[in-house]
Amino acid sequence: MSDLLTTSVEYLKGVGPKRAELLRKELGVETFGDLLNQYPFRYIDKTQFHRIGEIQEENTYVQLRGILRRLDLIGEGRKRRLSGQFRDESGVVDLVWFSGVHFLQKQLVVGQEYILYGRVNAFRDQYSIAHPEMEVYTPEAAQTASFFAPVYPSTEKLNNQGLDAKTRRRLTRILLDRLTPAEVPENLPDYLLQKLRFCSRLEALEGIHFPKSAEQLEAARNRLKFEELFFLQMRLLQLKRRRQQSVRGFSFDQIGTHFNHFFSDILPFSLTEAQKRVLREIRRDLGSGIQMNRLLQGDVGSGKTVVGFMTMLMAVDNGYQACLMAPTEILAQQHYLSISAYGEAMGLEVAFLAGSVKGKKRQAILDKLASGEIHLIIGTHALLEDPVVFHRLGLAITDEQHRFGVEQRARLWRKSQPYPPHVLVMTATPIPRTLAMTLYGDLDVSVIDELPPGRKEIITQHRTENHRLRVLGFMREQIALGRQVYVVYPMIEESEKLDLKNLMEGYEALSREFPPPEYQLSIVHGKMKAADKDYEMQRFVSGQTQIMVATTVIEVGVNVPNATVMVIENTERFGLSQLHQLRGRVGRGGDQSYCLLMSSFKLSSESRERIQTMVRTTDGFQIAEADLRLRGPGNIEGTQQSGMINLRIADLARDGRILQSAREIAMRILDHDPSLQRPEHQSIKQHLVSNNRESRVWSRIS
Numbered sequence: 184m185s186d187l188l189t190t191s192v193e194y195l196k197g198v199g200p201k202r203a204e205l206l207r208k209e210l211g212v213e214t215f216g217d218l219l220n221q222y223p224f225r226y227i228d229k230t231q232f233h234r235i236g237e238i239q240e241e242n243t244y245v246q247l248r249g250i251l252r253r254l255d256l257i258g259e260g261r262k263r264r265l266s267g268q269f270r271d272e273s274g275v276v277d278l279v280w281f282s283g284v285h286f287l288q289k290q291l292v293v294g295q296e297y298i299l300y301g302r303v304n305a306f307r308d309q310y311s312i313a314h315p316e317m318e319v320y321t322p323e324a325a326q327t328a329s330f331f332a333p334v335y336p337s338t339e340k341l342n343n344q345g346l347d348a349k350t351r352r353r354l355t356r357i358l359l360d361r362l363t364p365a366e367v368p369e370n371l372p373d374y375l376l377q378k379l380r381f382c383s384r385l386e387a388l389e390g391i392h393f394p395k396s397a398e399q400l401e402a403a404r405n406r407l408k409f410e411e412l413f414f415l416q417m418r419l420l421q422l423k424r425r426r427q428q429s430v431r432g433f434s435f436d437q438i439g440t441h442f443n444h445f446f447s448d449i450l451p452f453s454l455t456e457a458q459k460r461v462l463r464e465i466r467r468d469l470g471s472g473i474q475m476n477r478l479l480q481g482d483v484g485s486g487k488t489v490v491g492f493m494t495m496l497m498a499v500d501n502g503y504q505a506c507l508m509a510p511t512e513i514l515a516q517q518h519y520l521s522i523s524a525y526g527e528a529m530g531l532e533v534a535f536l537a538g539s540v541k542g543k544k545r546q547a548i549l550d551k552l553a554s555g556e557i558h559l560i561i562g563t564h565a566l567l568e569d570p571v572v573f574h575r576l577g578l579a580i581t582d583e584q585h586r587f588g589v590e591q592r593a594r595l596w597r598k599s600q601p602y603p604p605h606v607l608v609m610t611a612t613p614i615p616r617t618l619a620m621t622l623y624g625d626l627d628v629s630v631i632d633e634l635p636p637g638r639k640e641i642i643t644q645h646r647t648e649n650h651r652l653r654v655l656g657f658m659r660e661q662i663a664l665g666r667q668v669y670v671v672y673p674m675i676e677e678s679e680k681l682d683l684k685n686l687m688e689g690y691e692a693l694s695r696e697f698p699p700p701e702y703q704l705s706i707v708h709g710k711m712k713a714a715d716k717d718y719e720m721q722r723f724v725s726g727q728t729q730i731m732v733a734t735t736v737i738e739v740g741v742n743v744p745n746a747t748v749m750v751i752e753n754t755e756r757f758g759l760s761q762l763h764q765l766r767g768r769v770g771r772g773g774d775q776s777y778c779l780l781m782s783s784f785k786l787s788s789e790s791r792e793r794i795q796t797m798v799r800t801t802d803g804f805q806i807a808e809a810d811l812r813l814r815g816p817g818n819i820e821g822t823q824q825s826g827m828i829n830l831r832i833a834d835l836a837r838d839g840r841i842l843q844s845a846r847e848i849a850m851r852i853l854d855h856d857p858s859l860q861r862p863e864h865q866s867i868k869q870h871l872v873s874n875n876r877e878s879r880v881w882s883r884i885s
């Protein structure tokens with residue numbers, strides 16, 4: 184590794200301790216290498232000089248060559264500014280600076296010839312340029328000026344301390360000029376460079392900072408994107424391999440009586456091919472002697488629960504207990520209902536544990552769990568509490584959860600000896616492939632990408648306020664057919680009060696439209712006590728109420744097959760993945776189901792696109808891709824907390840192809856040379872070691 188790149192940026196000509204501190208604070212730039220790794224976010228075309236007399240429009244960027252004519256400090260206090268005049272043979276423009284005026288006044292020389300760059304404003308028939316970049320004219324400067332000039336992320340503080348765009352550019356230029364190829368060692372093997380037709384690393388850096396043509400920029404981008412994604416995948420895949428080598432697990436060798444009995448005698452339908460494939464993948468993990476760490480992705484209604492249950496049977500058949508955790512008590516309860524029905528048919532002891540289970544009842548469950556009498560336990564995160572002791576926990580399943588936090592993982596691992604339990608995480612939030620490859624790149628991922636046969640596509644329509652009466656009429660028709668209806672209101676933190684008001688008003692209006700005794704309504708929102716929520720929910724689940732008015736608390740997992748209509752109010756305020764989850768609450772029985780997206784007439788183009796996406800498709804993966812495109816990876820659920828998608832140049836919404844190839848190549852290399860021993864892979868190894876600082880802490884799901 185070259186020492187130059189790890190040298191503190193303080194020692195770069197023109198920086199010094201004060202600016203170095205500023206660069207560190209404002210941009211996190213500490214070394215020469217960091218500075219080089221700050222890529223421009225855009226470029227300005229400096230391939231030609233303009234003539235002042237030919238400027239025709241404001242808001243255009245121009246590059247001029249001419250003489251600074253005047254320079255005066257005018258105004259007082261906060262209104263103080265530096266005013267100048269610049270002229271070439273064709274005309275005159277005014278110049279003005281509002282900050283850094285003293286510094287500039289000392290720097291700039293009246294009568295000097297400059298190359299000037301800036302954006303033109305029009306003011307009282309006179310063109311002017313605020314905060315232009317100025318560089319003393321020399322033939323060499325004119326030469327280097329003639330390409331696309333990089334624009335770097337900056338802050339006001341940096342600008343005020345003389346670290347403006349121009350200076351940043353100059354620093355990067357000085358640095359690049361000092362670098363020799365030896366100081367930017369190649370980090371990809373020759374055979375890859377040739378195969379992928381990549382330029383050298385030094386060329387790529389030159390090309391990304393100071394491209395002389397669009398082609399050069401493209402070549403640099405290609406290589407740097409690949410490099411970034413490749414090393415990310417290398418790290419993830421190495422982590423995965425290390426885990427697979429070091430975290431031993433219980434070996435479930437038997438496919439035994441319970442599994443077979445359930446499969447042939449009790450399972451009321453045939454499994455889809457996707458379900459079978461996933462069960463085979465799980466089965467392979469469980470028999471491998473290594474702890475399973477598998478994410479099971481499957482759209483709403485794809486049948487994850489039965490796969491989870493059959494995995495639990497594999498544990499039971501090998502003499503282990505299994506638990507299933509859900510994020511809310513309602514969801515846990517629903518899982519308990521379906522799993523205990525299956526379990527009882529097979530003589531298994533299935534228990535439920537959540538915050539609401541108290542006193543003697545709780546103690547009895549804890550005792551039976553510790554003695555091993557209970558085979559399967561379903562509950563909330565109450566299962567992770569310390570008094571919960573298992574006889575022999577072999578498998579933990581979580582539903583609708585993102586990764587465990589470190590603390591939760593530790594709690595889970597403490598419950599099982601001598602190995603941690605196998606872990607299966609089920610999620611109905613479809614994650615775009617590119618995100619899955621990065622967010623979950625160190626995990627094993629199974630996907631159920633097929634719905635059970637015979638499902639009717641949910642009919643989705645966009646409706647505005649003037650359709651309200653027809654929507655109410657439609658609800659009445661469906662209720663007359665014996666069906667049930669959800670009406671969902673947004674509820675977000677910032678405007679909680681207003682949201683609650685909307686919800687209550689909506690509820691009252693609906694109560695007038697659907698009066699008792701003919702109609703009964705349930706209401707559920709996040710401000711209610713858990714017990715009240717459960718009561719209201721239960722009335723809807725059991726069919727005593729026909730309409731459920733709710734906020735997004737019902738978003739995840741609730742299963743009422745008789746509900747056929749989902750009305751979403753203020754649809755524009757929901758994100759795509761939320762809408763998809765909500766729609767998934769209907770269409771769970773055999774009847775044709777409907778999703779009506781209510782919104783105001785006026786919509787932002789993004790809201791409109793979200794609604795159109797929902798109307799166009801019910802495929803969760805397509806919706807997730809659209810979400811990624813509309814909002815960018817940083818805003819997709821589950822990515823913020825992880826802070827993982829912090830890429831410098833690659834874009835997960837656009838660079839899927841590069842990512843795919845980077846991952847495949849990384850896999851192939853590790854398959855053939857797991858510890859990177861071969862001479863041709865030393866460059867990769869070196870890079871991984873010396874850039875270790877960049878690798879974030881990737882947590883396992885368990």
Ligand code: ADP
Pocket residue numbers: 452453454455458481482483484485486487488489611635636742
């Ligand atoms: P998910 O949890 O993935 O949203 P569920 O496991 O709740 O989906 O399954 C949804 C419904 O589909 C359940 O009523 C379940 O019994 C049923 N189901 C699951 N797999 C199949 C299958 N292969 N064929 C028919 N119905 C199925």
Ligand code: MG
Pocket residue numbers: 487488582740
């Ligand atoms: Mg489910």
